[in-house]
Amino acid sequence: MGKELSTDTAAAARHARFGKLPERTRFEDMAEEAEAAPRGGANAYNPEGSWKYYSCLALDLGL
Structure with missing residues (x-):
């Protein structure tokens, strides 16, 4: 029916x-470590100005 290969023959064929x-x-070699550049300018986090971007549904509805 089918020809049977010996282990050596099958390994050689593979x-x-x-x-x-x-x-x-x-x-x-999978990961590379690099120093993070300090963020500055327009992308820097400003905790005093963060209230401008706060959104609350209760405040928007006047509750």
Whole structure:
């Protein structure tokens, strides 16, 4: 019915078709650490001006 391949023959056929697995990626190479640039200018958080962007439905309805 179907031809049965021995383990060595099957492994050789698989290796011929797919080749070898890629090298493992080290954990240290997966992430890069970088210093965060200080935020300034128009994008900086201003706690005194944050009330301008506060939205509350109760205040909008006058409750």
